[in-house]
Structures are given as structure tokens and as C-alpha cells.
Amino acid sequence: MSDPHTPATTVDVDDPNVDRFELVREGARRDGVEIVHYAPRFPVPGTKEEKRVERSIALCLLITGIAGIAFVVIYGFWQWEFVQGGTTYAWFTPLLGTTLGLALLGIGAAIIIWAKKLLPEEVAIQDRHDGGSDPVEAKLTAATILNMVDETGIRRRPLLKVALLLGAAPLGVAIVEPLVGGLIKRPHPSHGVSPLFSTGFKEGVRLVREDGTPIRPAEISEGGLETVFPGIPGGTTNEYADSPTLLIHLREADARQVQPRTTFPSKATAEQRALLSDAAHGAFYAYSKICTHAGCPASLYEQQTQRMLCPCHQSQFNVLDHCRPVFGPATRPLPQLPITVDGEGYFVAKSDYLEAIGPAFWERP
Amino acid sequence: MTASAAAPWGDRFRRSSGILALLLALGVMGGFYAAFAPKSYAEEGSSSSADVTDGQKLFATGCASCHGRNAQGIKDRGPSLVGVGASSVEFQVSSGRMPLARQEAQAQRKPPRYTDEETKQLAAYVQSLGGGPQLPAGNVLRDGDLAQGGRLFRTNCASCHSFSSNGGALSSGKFAPSLEHATDRQIYAAMQSGPQNMPVFGDAQLTPQEKQSIIKFVQSLKAEKDPGGMGIGRTGPVPEGLVIFLIGLVVLLFAAVWIAGKS
Missing domain, CATH: 1.10.760.10 (Cytochrome c-like domain)
Incomplete structure (x- = not known):
């Protein structure tokens, strides 16, 4: 180091006469840091200016204390429960934020003032080293690591190599399995229809409201719609989260514009095609509420422009064209549920949906 | 009862024809309803023939250019209003959506052009054309759970x-x-x-x-007040995050610059 500030002499740490600051300076120097300037802010203690700084720090800490106490008291005793039409509870969160913020601001200001106004002025210089590691150091480290591998003798002991693999690999699986295994769910039951391809609807199941009441055609006005669920036990719960259906009553003039269906699910049988061709009941159409793009509830119904919108990614379906997608990322139409009315005049499904509802998945035909 | 069924919504404005109609109704109904007359009166009058006539005049000057002389609608300008009901008129006119300022994606709320009285007259006229839904009486409709x-x-x-x-x-x-x-x-x-x-x-x-x-x-x-302090449009975390990002972050940035600048 050829820094001009560096004192030429080095300190003898065993010398009993060396004062403490000299030891501090020496310690820093051995770490590559040279303290070149060091002076107290207030060489004469007890001046007016020093007292003033002390007082402002004390004030900041006092603010912190008061705000902190206020926080604790408010957190413990302020009325926080919702009361209809009330205002006191609405101040709970803002007051917590204000008092805690004030407390943190106070202690932060105190620390900054303390550090800038009371701690001694100090200028220290630390040399910066350039480039990569010392090549000699790198060579020595590499040799040490390679030596460790050689010491195990794994290269010339193939039995141990295989044994290590066979022993450690299952242990690794044992650790990963409980973490990852919970995420894997077999979608196909060993018997019956896969839930991926079926919903809560089947032939004769009533279309019901969220509260379980069945619906007559007269109960939905022209230009109206209702979200309906399968009328089976648990039909409105998350167990049948794939079943919500939109029951739409088209206006007469709109219903006349609906053309006979020409596109069918790829593997539909002749019987299923016949069902789908006659899926509507008069001007009542039932379509899956689950968007075919990402499974959001696509239920924003524009009753004049006859679009069904999905709020998540702005997919739009043309209700007059069997909910064919006309805009946005969805590529498949919303599946239609074949409906009719039963003997008592309530809406029922004629069958389950004839294709998988919701987004595509890899084994979907 | 017939009177209230024909005119279920209220009206604060008394008209002489309304009183005549009321007297007539009382005569038919008999003395029993006399006790309820002041109440049922409020629900009457608005659909009197005078209101329909006045409404028709207002319609002819203010609405017919788009909806047609007899509210039958004009293609590409305005839909038919036959059968839409008084309810529809009251919504569109009292919220200022109708008359339309210009043809655009959809009618927007603006200060209403017609007074409450005129709105009722227009509604009475449209109601007389082909029926349709009507509102119940009263300005406060919150009798629910x-x-x-x-x-x-x-x-x-x-x-x-x-x-x-x-x-x-x-x-x-x-x-x-x-x-x-x-x-x-x-x-x-x-x-x-x-x-x-x-x-x-x-x-x-x-x-x-x-x-x-x-x-x-x-x-x-x-x-209800917003429990978190400021609602920021009450539209959720996106605008809230934006406010924190644009205002909170900038304030902190300037505070940091200010603190550093003082040293």
C-alpha cells in the first residue's frame, strides 16, 4: 500500500501502552481498511448545539414511544367488529397503520440524527481488489477437492458406485414422494365415468336455483337468464363445481335467428347428435357456465348483442350461434345441455353434457 | 283496488283531474275505502288520461325523432317502445340516459333532461301503448333482508x-x-x-x-365506510398496488434522496 495517508509504523499489539483506538485502527488496517480521518463532532462536550441535537433525538424517541403505546392500546381495545352503518370500526385499520408508521418514522429519524450528528466523523479507505481469484489460490482449492474424491476411491470401486446409487436414489424418492405425491390425483375412477367427462346432470335431473328450488319456463323473462345447478344432493356445492349452467330465455326475435346446429363434438354418436340438435326447449337454451379457455365463470350476458363474456380473458361467445367463440382466447364453444320440461312443468336435463365441460386437457378427444 | 292496480306508483303532484278520478273511484268502491283514500291517492293520478296526453306531447317533441311518431321504433335509430313498460321509461329518463346525446356503444348516465313529473307523464304514455313492467310506489324500496x-x-x-x-x-x-x-x-x-x-x-x-x-x-x-381507510375506487388490489407503486414508492425515493443529500 502506497497510500500517502498510511502511517509508516505498524502497531505492536502486545505493547501495554497502545491506546484502544490505536488497536481499533490496527484491526481495521489488518482487514484492509485504513482510517484516515477521525474526529469527534463536538470536541468540547456539553455545548448548546450538542444539547440541542440530544433533545431532538429524545423528541423522536418520545414520539415513537407515544405512537407505540397508542398502537398497543388501539389494537387491544378499539372496536374493530363490523357494525352496519358504523364508523368507529372503520378507523381501526387506518389508526393501526398511522400509529405504527409514526412509531417507525420516529425511531428511524432518531437513528439517522444520532448517526449523523453525534457519532464521530470518520473517513476510511478500503482497497478494492480487481479481477478473479488468485490463480494460485484457485489451483490449491481444486487440488483439495479432487483429492477428497480420490480418497473415497469411488472410481476404482464400481461395487460401491452402484451400491451408492441404489441406496441413495430410493431415499431421495422417499423424501420427494410425500411432497409431490399429494399434488397428483388420478382423474379416472376404477369404475364408472370419469369426473372429467361428467357433471351432476343426467337424464331427468332437474335444473334448480342456488337455493334448490326448481324452475318453470314462465319464471324467466324473455331476455333474462338464471344460473342453474343439478337438482341432486350436493348439486349446488363445490362437489359439482363443474355443473353450473346458464339457462337463457332468448327474446322471440332472437330465438328465430338461431340456426340448426351444424357442428358437433368430434366423437358424438348419431344419437347424441340428435339430442344436441334438439337441445333447446323453445326459446330456452342451457349452456355450461364454465369457460372453455381457463374455466372461469363466463356469465356476463349481453342480452341485446347476444354475447356471453368471460371476465377473465375477455373470451366472447355468440349465444345465437350455439355459443361459438367469436373473440378472445377460447377456441371451443360452451357445451350445451339438452333440456326439456318434466310432467310437473319444471326444467330437467335430457342427458348429461355430451362433451367434457371447461378447459381442454390432454386426453380430451 | 282497481285504482292502485292501474297506477301502482306514487306521485306527489296533485292534479285536478286526479281528484276527479279519485272521487269517481271512491264512489264505486264505497265508503269503506274512504279511510284509505289519502294513501291510495298517492298511487293514483299519474296514469290519468291527462298524464298520458301530456306524456304523448312530450314524446312527440323529445323522443319521436328516434323512436317514431307512435313509439313503434325506427330502424337503426331507436327501438320500439311498445310493451317496454313505465319501468323502462323511468329508468332511462330519470338517469339521463334518454334522450340519447349521440349514437354510441351504449347510453350513459347524465343529468336528467326531464323533471320527475315529466318523466311520469312519459312513462304513463309508454305504459298506455302496450303495458309492460311497472314500479311499485315509493322512493325507498329497501324492504328486504x-x-x-x-x-x-x-x-x-x-x-x-x-x-x-x-x-x-x-x-x-x-x-x-x-x-x-x-x-x-x-x-x-x-x-x-x-x-x-x-x-x-x-x-x-x-x-x-x-x-x-x-x-x-x-x-x-x-x-358503508371503507374499513381500510381510502377505498381507491373499491376495485381491488390492482389500483391499490398502482397507488403504492406510483405514490408510495416515489415518496420513499425522494425521502431517500433527501436524506442522502443532507450528508
């Missing part, structure tokens, strides 16, 4: 008007409006008549009591 209203709002309304009733986007420049300025009668009328692209929620689907529950919920939602 708040919790039920909340459930129904989330099932039927929130998909377009958002959970906070602040509205949301639809396709091609259309939008579900915020309910911030909507009155009880306007919300009721909107559900009954399905204005513009809003679906119709007829009385068979949402009963009058359920409608009032929904209105009670919406109005209490608007009246």
Missing part, C-alpha cells in the same frame, strides 16, 4: 357490476355501469326491464321482496 340481498347480488349481479357494485367492462366499448348514483327506483326498474344489454330479472325470477333485498344490499354497500 340484507344478507339475502348480498347472496342474490353475488349470484346474479356481481359478474358484471363487480362485487363492490362499481361496474365493469363488457364487449366493444360497452360496460356495466357503476351503481354509485343509482337510486332505489332506478335499480328496481333496471332489474325489471333489463335496460340495454342487461338481462331481465322479472318478478317471477327475483320476487319484489328479493329485488328490495338486493337494493338494500347495494345501498348499504355504498353507504
Whole structure:
């Protein structure tokens, strides 16, 4: 180091006469840091200016204390429960934020003032080293690591190599399995229809409201719609989260514009095609509420422009064209549920949906 | 009873023809109804033939250019109003959406052009054309259950008007409006008549009591204070994050620069 500030002499740490600051300076120097300037802010203690700084720090800490106490008291005793039409509870969160913020601001200001106004002025210089590691150091480290591998003798002991693999690999699986295994769910039951391809609807199941009441055609006005669920036990719960259906009553003039269906699910049988061709009941159409793009509830119904919108990614379906997608990322139409009315005049499904509802998945035909 | 069925909504403005009609009704109904006369009077008068005539005059000058001389509609300008009902007229006119300022994606709320009285006359005229849904009497329509209203709002309304009733986007420049300025009668009328692209929620689907529950919920939602301090549009974490990012971060940045600059 050829820094001009560096004192030429080095300190003898065993010398009993060396004062403490000299030891501090020496310690820093051995770490590559040279303290070149060091002076107290207030060489004469007890001046007016020093007292003033002390007082402002004390004030900041006092603010912190008061705000902190206020926080604790408010957190413990302020009325926080919702009361209809009330205002006191609405101040709970803002007051917590204000008092805690004030407390943190106070202690932060105190620390900054303390550090800038009371701690001694100090200028220290630390040399910066350039480039990569010392090549000699790198060579020595590499040799040490390679030596460790050689010491195990794994290269010339193939039995141990295989044994290590066979022993450690299952242990690794044992650790990963409980973490990852919970995420894997077999979608196909060993018997019956896969839930991926079926919903809560089947032939004769009533279309019901969220509260379980069945619906007559007269109960939905022209230009109206209702979200309906399968009328089976648990039909409105998350167990049948794939079943919500939109029951739409088209206006007469709109219903006349609906053309006979020409596109069918790829593997539909002749019987299923016949069902789908006659899926509507008069001007009542039932379509899956689950968007075919990402499974959001696509239920924003524009009753004049006859679009069904999905709020998540702005997919739009043309209700007059069997909910064919006309805009946005969805590529498949919303599946239609074949409906009719039963003997008592309530809406029922004629069958389950004839294709998988919701987004595509890899084994979907 | 016949009088109230013909004119279920209220009117604060007395008209001489209304009194005549009332006297006539009283004569028919007999003395029994005399005790209720002051109440039922408020529900009457508005659909008197004078109102229909006055409404027709207003219609001819203000609405006929788009909706046609006899409200039969003009292609590409305005739809037929036969059968839309007084409810639809009251919604569109009292919220200022009609008369339309210009042809655009959808009519927007603006200061109403017609007084309450004139709105009622227009409504009476349109009602006389082909019937349709009508509003119940009274300006406060909140005789319902708040919790039920909340459930129904989330099932039927929130998909377009958002959970906070602040509205949301639809396709091609259309939008579900915020309910911030909507009155009880306007919300009721909107559900009954399905204005513009809003679906119709007829009385068979949402009963009058359920409608009032929904209105009670919406109005209490608007009246409640925001528990977190500032609502920032009540549209959720995106604008809140933006405010923190743009304002909070900039303030902190300048504070840091200021502290560093002092040393």
C-alpha cells in the first residue's frame, strides 16, 4: 500500500501502552481498511448545539414511544367488529397503520440524527481488489477437492458406485414422494365415468336455483337468464363445481335467428347428435357456465348483442350461434345441455353434457 | 283496488283531474275505502288520461325523432317502445340516459333532461301503448333482508357490476355501469326491464321482496365506510398496488434522496 495517508509504523499489539483506538485502527488496517480521518463532532462536550441535537433525538424517541403505546392500546381495545352503518370500526385499520408508521418514522429519524450528528466523523479507505481469484489460490482449492474424491476411491470401486446409487436414489424418492405425491390425483375412477367427462346432470335431473328450488319456463323473462345447478344432493356445492349452467330465455326475435346446429363434438354418436340438435326447449337454451379457455365463470350476458363474456380473458361467445367463440382466447364453444320440461312443468336435463365441460386437457378427444 | 292496480306508483303532484278520478273511484268502491283514500291517492293520478296526453306531447317533441311518431321504433335509430313498460321509461329518463346525446356503444348516465313529473307523464304514455313492467310506489324500496340481498347480488349481479357494485367492462366499448348514483327506483326498474344489454330479472325470477333485498344490499354497500381507510375506487388490489407503486414508492425515493443529500 502506497497510500500517502498510511502511517509508516505498524502497531505492536502486545505493547501495554497502545491506546484502544490505536488497536481499533490496527484491526481495521489488518482487514484492509485504513482510517484516515477521525474526529469527534463536538470536541468540547456539553455545548448548546450538542444539547440541542440530544433533545431532538429524545423528541423522536418520545414520539415513537407515544405512537407505540397508542398502537398497543388501539389494537387491544378499539372496536374493530363490523357494525352496519358504523364508523368507529372503520378507523381501526387506518389508526393501526398511522400509529405504527409514526412509531417507525420516529425511531428511524432518531437513528439517522444520532448517526449523523453525534457519532464521530470518520473517513476510511478500503482497497478494492480487481479481477478473479488468485490463480494460485484457485489451483490449491481444486487440488483439495479432487483429492477428497480420490480418497473415497469411488472410481476404482464400481461395487460401491452402484451400491451408492441404489441406496441413495430410493431415499431421495422417499423424501420427494410425500411432497409431490399429494399434488397428483388420478382423474379416472376404477369404475364408472370419469369426473372429467361428467357433471351432476343426467337424464331427468332437474335444473334448480342456488337455493334448490326448481324452475318453470314462465319464471324467466324473455331476455333474462338464471344460473342453474343439478337438482341432486350436493348439486349446488363445490362437489359439482363443474355443473353450473346458464339457462337463457332468448327474446322471440332472437330465438328465430338461431340456426340448426351444424357442428358437433368430434366423437358424438348419431344419437347424441340428435339430442344436441334438439337441445333447446323453445326459446330456452342451457349452456355450461364454465369457460372453455381457463374455466372461469363466463356469465356476463349481453342480452341485446347476444354475447356471453368471460371476465377473465375477455373470451366472447355468440349465444345465437350455439355459443361459438367469436373473440378472445377460447377456441371451443360452451357445451350445451339438452333440456326439456318434466310432467310437473319444471326444467330437467335430457342427458348429461355430451362433451367434457371447461378447459381442454390432454386426453380430451 | 282497481285504482292502485292501474297506477301502482306514487306521485306527489296533485292534479285536478286526479281528484276527479279519485272521487269517481271512491264512489264505486264505497265508503269503506274512504279511510284509505289519502294513501291510495298517492298511487293514483299519474296514469290519468291527462298524464298520458301530456306524456304523448312530450314524446312527440323529445323522443319521436328516434323512436317514431307512435313509439313503434325506427330502424337503426331507436327501438320500439311498445310493451317496454313505465319501468323502462323511468329508468332511462330519470338517469339521463334518454334522450340519447349521440349514437354510441351504449347510453350513459347524465343529468336528467326531464323533471320527475315529466318523466311520469312519459312513462304513463309508454305504459298506455302496450303495458309492460311497472314500479311499485315509493322512493325507498329497501324492504328486504340484507344478507339475502348480498347472496342474490353475488349470484346474479356481481359478474358484471363487480362485487363492490362499481361496474365493469363488457364487449366493444360497452360496460356495466357503476351503481354509485343509482337510486332505489332506478335499480328496481333496471332489474325489471333489463335496460340495454342487461338481462331481465322479472318478478317471477327475483320476487319484489328479493329485488328490495338486493337494493338494500347495494345501498348499504355504498353507504358503508371503507374499513381500510381510502377505498381507491373499491376495485381491488390492482389500483391499490398502482397507488403504492406510483405514490408510495416515489415518496420513499425522494425521502431517500433527501436524506442522502443532507450528508
